[in-house]
Amino acid sequence: MPFHDQVLLAPGSNRYKGNLHSHTTNSDGLLTPAESVAAFRERGYDFLCLSEHDLYTDLSGEFDDEGFVILPGLEASAYLYADETETVRLRCHHMHGILGTDEMVAAAERRFSHLERLEPLRFHGSWDGEAVAERLAAELAARGCAVTYNHPIWSRVEPDDFCGAKGYFALEIFNYDTVNESGTGYDVTYWDLMLRRGRRVLGFASDDNHNEGLFDDAFGGWVTVCAPELTRDAVVRALLAGDFYSSSGPEICGWGVRDGVAWVECSPCERVNFVAGGPVNAGGTVIAPEGELLERAEFRLRGGETYLRVECVDAHGRTAWSNPAFADEA
The missing domain is CATH 3.20.20.140 (Metal-dependent hydrolases)
Structure with missing residues (x-):
């Protein structure tokens, strides 16, 4: 779904x-x-x-x-x-x-x-x-x-x-x-x-x-x-x-899904994990280029994900965690 x-x-x-x-x-x-x-x-x-x-x-x-x-x-x-x-x-x-x-x-x-x-x-x-x-x-x-x-x-x-x-x-x-x-x-x-x-x-x-x-x-x-x-x-x-x-450090300004693409806006972070339920290899990670930081990240969903949550990790390893969203909930 x-x-x-x-x-x-x-x-x-x-x-x-x-x-x-x-x-x-x-x-x-x-x-x-x-x-x-x-x-x-x-x-x-x-x-x-x-x-x-x-x-x-x-x-x-x-x-x-x-x-x-x-x-x-x-x-x-x-x-x-x-x-x-x-x-x-x-x-x-x-x-x-x-x-x-x-x-x-x-x-x-x-x-x-x-x-x-x-x-x-x-x-x-x-x-x-x-x-x-x-x-x-x-x-x-x-x-x-x-x-x-x-x-x-x-x-x-x-x-x-x-x-x-x-x-x-x-x-x-x-x-x-x-x-x-x-x-x-x-x-x-x-x-x-x-x-x-x-x-x-x-x-x-x-x-x-x-x-x-x-x-x-x-x-x-x-x-x-x-x-x-x-x-x-x-x-x-x-x-x-x-x-x-x-x-434990970062802020999540907002996140969601639009047209099959998950997105998040956050305070400057080194990586964003889009953690998903579903088949093996569901979800993915966006890593900032060397010397840069992310304030927005996007990940195209593959289909079949059952739930999705976001982790934003800063340069010190401190993390912000969203709550999960579910595919069968509008």
Whole structure:
């Protein structure tokens, strides 16, 4: 099926920069919530999710104003231990519950309250990883939350632990903390595996900052959403709709498909990857001539692509990732 003509991340739309994965002294971070908010605001961020481990916080009343929004939420956990001593963690699920749209909140069976703890699920020796992931996602959704799946490489999970699990809308494809901690922060391979299997999951980049000073873990991964206004509801709607891109450096100004040609406009980059699903050798890469940089790249589709996403890579290897577009969606 050929791709329909479409424009994504349309130029001229309001854009807001935010971090969806952040820790403070309310869990295992070094900065207080006030210090963290001040630091991100100083660096030009418009919104922030304080996603404490197994602890829901809603500090929107304290920090929201016309120029900044808190996304209430938590990072929920499930652990597989080697045995009942719980001294060795073999695998884990870390999943965000981010307070959803107004409609999601209104339909919630029971909302989290500020500083409410959600005890981790614990298993010993073996588990049905996919069933556990779905159970955790369902619990967060029942509380009115939009759900993401975080850092699978770091978590040591296998594809059958989470790739087919239902209930989360986005996969953390870049985690700045775990990139610098142990080289386990790039998860695009799992993302493409899921997309090739027909799972229409979005991708996001984040910091997972703890600010402990052991290594750089802040301001290195973020999302930029296209939304009509800076409110929690508008930002979450844009996230759920895929109206955002992720980045560790470059900007994506806009991209799309016209007359069978995929195109992207971006900040100066050395290469652009048009990553596609479909038969072997689908997709392609455009590399800037030596001594030059790309601000626009085009790639003629061959036909048969099932999905398409764009990666813009700058001279330092920093990357911006679009969300996928699908051939059967106008």
